Amino acid sequence: MKQQLTLSIVGSGGDGAVAAGDILSMTCAREGLHVIKTEAYGPQIRGGESSCTVRLSSTPIFAQADTLDALVVFSWSDFGRFRTELVLGDDAVVLHDSDDPAPDEIASSPGRKVFAIPFTKMAREVGAPNGKNILALGAVSAIFGLPAEALRSAIKGRFKKKTAAVVEANLKAFEAGVAAGAALGIKNEGLQYKASTLKLLMSGNEASAVAAVDAGCRFFAGYPITPSSEILHFMAEWLPKLGGNCLQTEDELAAMGAVVGGSFAGVKSMTATSGPGLSLMSEMMGLASMAEIPAVIVNVQRGGPSTGLPTKSEQSDLMHAVYGGHGDMPRVVIAPVDVEDSYHATVEAFNIAEEFQLPVIVLTDQSIAQRRETLAADSLVHEVVERRLASPEDLKEFKRYRITPDGISPMSVPGMVGGMYQTNGLEHDESGRPSSMFVMHEEMNAKRYRKLDSIARKYRLFRRYGPEKADLGIICYGSSMGPVREAVDKLNASGQRVAAFVPRLLVPLPVQDIEKFVAQCDHILVAELTYSAQLYHYLRTQVDLPRGKTRVFARSGGRSLGVNEVIEQAMRTLVRTQEVEEVLA
Amino acid sequence: MAESTLKIGTAEVPKENRIGLKATDYHGGKSTLCAGCGHDAISNQIVRAFYEMSVKPERVAKFSGIGCSSKTPAYFLSRAHGFNAVHGRMPAIATGAMLANHHLLGIGVSGDGDTASIGLGQFMHMIRRNIPMIYIVENNGVYGLTKGQFSATADEGSKLKTGVINDLPPMDLCALAVQLGCGFVARGFAGDPKQMVNILKAAIAHNGLAVIDVISPCVTFNNHDGSTKSYTYAKEHDELLHQIGFVPSYEQIEVDYEPGEVKEVTMHDGSRIVLKKIEEAYDPTDATNALVRLKQAESAGQMLTGLVHLQPEKKSFMDLLHVVDEPLATLTLERTRPPREALDKIMQELM
Incomplete structure (x- = not known):
């Protein structure tokens, strides 16, 4: 039995790869599983090849998986275009249309279970010529023990605006797929999970x-x-x-x-x-x-x-x-x-x-x-701040850009009697009148920048993972959090001491918190999806990142950071460090 | 030159308007433009039109871009909010503001550089959307603020003081506006304040975008011999489409002209524009004819002024959006945040 399952469906526009992924991911979210679903398209966006990858798990997940446990291919030429991003696991189950035989490098790998199923022909036979994606879903659900009853009702929901005959044909396609999947006799591939409360997808x-x-x-x-x-x-x-x-x-x-x-x-x-x-x-x-x-x-x-x-x-x-x-x-x-x-x-x-x-x-x-x-389902709640408009006191002698300690001045809106001012792209004085005097420009710049200081004091937005003291600390931002967090969990589970710091506020940067983190880690790895190491260079403008203890892993985007990729970079940093330490000893 | 305005009702202007304000309540700051600038003459007529139309100054939002013309909102209606935006982007900012609060009476002032060059795209899309506000182009054929380069409305063959001759054809903003379906297109001349004030009053009454291209000579950089945007040249070539009179909705004045001599157009708010033909019967509601007449004028070297095109019933963007009467900007806090049920409904549809 598996704790996790990652499945990809690949086809041309019209094959319904993404639709099948939608049905599968929604059904599993309703069953309470953790789901991440990604889609990929060729550069033409519309038409052409598309792929849909669904990762299912009974425990929390934060990134798309590095390798696939299962793959459904309607067209191998389409799969070829995703070859660098859809990496098959060594023991993956591969289902493909009998009309399109598998290339040698797929079929010849020893651990793989590669099966041809006549998706197109069977779909036509059950009266659902566009239903090969649904048929494939049926096969996958039989092989991996996915919630078949919930899938059936999701299929009904998906086609509810079509005629009863269309719904019926697609359900038939699903059953034909289930039968075909079961007939393959694949054992011990079932996903282990317990249905729990519905999650939002x-x-x-x-x-x-x-x-x-x-x-x-x-x-x-x-x-x-x-x-x-x-x-x-x-x-x-x-x-x-x-x-x-x-x-x-x-x-x-x-x-x-x-x-x-x-x-x-x-x-x-x-x-x-x-x-x-x-x-x-x-x-x-x-x-x-x-x-x-x-x-x-x-x-x-x-x-x-x-x-x-x-x-x-x-x-x-x-x-x-x-x-x-x-x-x-x-x-x-x-x-x-x-x-x-x-x-x-x-x-x-x-x-x-x-x-x-x-x-x-x-x-x-x-x-x-x-x-x-x-x-x-209850995670989307957050306190909301309302706009504060000028008070009657402010309006007595209204100064829209009044110089204040925190940089915030009273704001009015058109129609407010007494709140008139000329809104301006020009530098201006406290009342909003244009001014190009150096002294005023300096004072106003200072006032506007003080707001950033006020924000930095009020908001300390970041995430921190891993132990308090660490041999290695990884700093990343945005979407890189997912793979970095999973990598940190795996590294710590294998006996390493690795932490991660993810600033959510980039301007103003939580400088003190980053510096504290840097001090808590013997070595630092900055990981990011840019060729020119933008995060690293930006951090260095404000944070002391000692060159001797800092490494950078920056590469172009086009594919998200992978969990294994982060682990490999982390281990390189750690191993190199150990080697250096051994030499010094 | 023929008289450009019709005498309707009493010519006397009261000391207070219908909302109890004086003309001085509509004044602005002191102009910093060159003495004799056409733009100042236009600002004066804006003051007069808003005063005589009894518009509450606080209800007005003034918008502008960058250029000499765009400085002028500081010189009228000090009691109104103003937004002096960046070069060529006034239409977008005004569009956002008017959508946020359609109870505002918007007036945008731009120039030929701000509108016909850097802001042409936004100007055209504002016309296409028919945002209900007034858009004045103070058109002098040159960039005044940057000291006298030709703009895109400079006439072919027009000469700069330095002797440089413009060899590109001019862009006719009125023809462009008509072609794009604008429901109110007029051309005025800063040297004809009486015509200007009537055009402005009609524009205030119009429910939709009112584009007013005003030939407004630049006394410093484009008022010499050889310029086709000088006071002298404009006066000599001004071709009136008609004499204009304006009767506000609250006045019951009968217009005392022979039948067939005048054409009346009733505006959205019940006010009436009265047009008296001068030499030909010009129907401003006919867009095709307007384009033909503008082209003829261009070929003949005439500066055609008057109400070029009117479509008072054209639906404004607000009508098309079916916005509720209460402006978004004044909705209470409870009403701007959706109830939990609305969010739940959204979530269900996402599932």
């Missing part, structure tokens, strides 16, 4: 969108861009129902401009984009920073620069998020570490933006944003 994009709605965001403006468009879709569907407005603009300049305008007029406002859009939004983020207008920007990172890898994850917008834009431009950057955290980080982004009147970037990436994973 969500993507990071959905969690961010739900968070925005929950935080009181009632205006969203965005421009479609992979891999963030699901947020726009969600907002377009739900905001009007909740009494808000969603605007699809002509480009990201306008999206960010409209967000600044909406927030200026008094409504919590948000946009969502990816790297190429963030480049365009930088101009308006500068305006929001200068004019001190709250705004939330969810940036779902993908491979870059330029059009880059639109459907793949990378963490290389970090420097742009942290420093991008001209002038001295305070902004906040908060990086969620998983799907559930996308909810909390987005609400926190609104709370910080509204209280401190500045732009806040939620720096997530494709792997969090587009994978679906399970979370506890």
Whole structure:
């Protein structure tokens, strides 16, 4: 029996690989299993090859698995395009369509159990010509002991808008698959689990969108861009129902401009984009920073620069998020570490933006944003901060940009009698009047930057895993938390002493907490999905990372960090250290 | 030059308007533009139009981009909120603000650089969406703030002081607006304040985007011989489409003209625009004819002014969105956060 099972289904557009993965992951989430589901597409996004990978587990999981326990292939040429990302385990079960024989390197591996099943032919025979994905689901459920009854009802649900004949044909396809799977006579592959309370199955994009709605965001403006468009879709569907407005603009300049305008007029406002859009939004983020207008920007990172890898994850917008834009431009950057955290980080982004009147970037990436994973049904709750408007006392002699110890000045909105001021991209005095005097510019820069100090004092957002004292401490951010956390657990289980530190607030950085962590670890490994080691270089601007005890593992995105990859890097650091110590001894 | 306005009702202007405010309540700060700048003449007519229309100043939101024209919101309606945005991006910011609070009366002031070059895309999309507000382009054919480079509305053959001749064709913002389906397109001239104030009043009454292209000579960089945007050249080439009169909805004035001599257009709020033909019967509700007439004027070297195109019943973006009457910005906190049941419903649909 297995504690975990990772299965991938690969086919061309129309084969239903992703649909089958959806049904399987939703069913298992309802049964209370822990699920992570990822999809992958070729660069053309629509049409072409697609794959869907589902990891099921009876214990908590934080990343997609490194290797597959099972693989269903409708077309080997499609599988070929995913060869570098879909790695078969040595004893994996492989099911493929009899029409398309398995290549030698698949079939010849000794531990593998490779079977041809006539998916296409059987589906046609039961009257469900498009149902080979459902048939494959049936086979998989028989082999691995997955909840067949729950799958049947999920299939009924999936096709409930179609005719009764379609539902019937698909159920027949499922049964035919079950029979075919059972007939293979594979033993001891069953997944061990106990049904428990239902879990939510969500993507990071959905969690961010739900968070925005929950935080009181009632205006969203965005421009479609992979891999963030699901947020726009969600907002377009739900905001009007909740009494808000969603605007699809002509480009990201306008999206960010409209967000600044909406927030200026008094409504919590948000946009969502990816790297190429963030480049365009930088101009308006500068305006929001200068004019001190709250705004939330969810940036779902993908491979870059330029059009880059639109459907793949990378963490290389970090420097742009942290420093991008001209002038001295305070902004906040908060990086969620998983799907559930996308909810909390987005609400926190609104709370910080509204209280401190500045732009806040939620720096997530494709792997969090587009994978679906399970979370506890009651986990999406977070305290919400409301915008505080100028009091009658403030309005007596209104100074929109009053210089205060914490940098926060009274804010008014259009229509407030006595709260008039000229909102400006120009440097200005306390009342908002344009000023280009050096003294005023210095005072206002100081006031705007004091807000970051206030935020750093109030919010210490980070995750820490592993023992208090460690031989090795790994620092990473965002989606790299998942593989790093699993690697840390495995390393400690095997007798190593390894800890991890994951800052969630990147600007302002929790410097003291990082320094404390560095002091607690004999050696440091910075792990990230950027070619140029952006996180490492950024950390070094503020944190003392001694060169002698720090190693960097930075590589391009396109594939998320793997658990084994992190373990290997950690062990290299540890072993090298031991070797050095042996030499010195 | 023919008289550009119709005399309707009493010409006397009261000392207080209907909401008890004086004209000075609509003033702004002191202008820092060059003496004689066309933009100041436009600001003065904005003050007058808002005063005479009895608009509560606090209800007004002023928007602008960057340029000499974009500085002018500081010179009118000090009691209104203003947002001096960045270059060419005023339409997006105003769109967001108007969606957040559609009870605001928006007025955007831009220039030919801000609108026809860096902001052209946003300008066109604002027209396409028909955001209900006024959009004034103070058009002088040059970049004044950066000391006199040609803009995209400079006429072919127009000459700079330095002798440089513009060899690219001009962009006609009125024709562009008509082509994009704008429901209110007008061209004014800073040297004709009476026509300007009537156009502005009609724009205030319009439910939808009102684009007003105003030829506004730059006395410092584009008012010399050889310029086609100088006061002298504009006066000589001003071709009036009609004489304009405006009757607000609360006035029951009968217009005292012969039948067939005038054309009346009733606005969304019940006010009336009265147009008296000058030399030809011009129907501003006919978009095709408007485009033909603009093209003819361009070929003949005329500066066509008046109400170029009107479609008072065109649905605004707010009408299309079916927004509730209460602005988002003033919804109470309890109403902006969804009840738990709404969130639960969302969760169920995600499952």
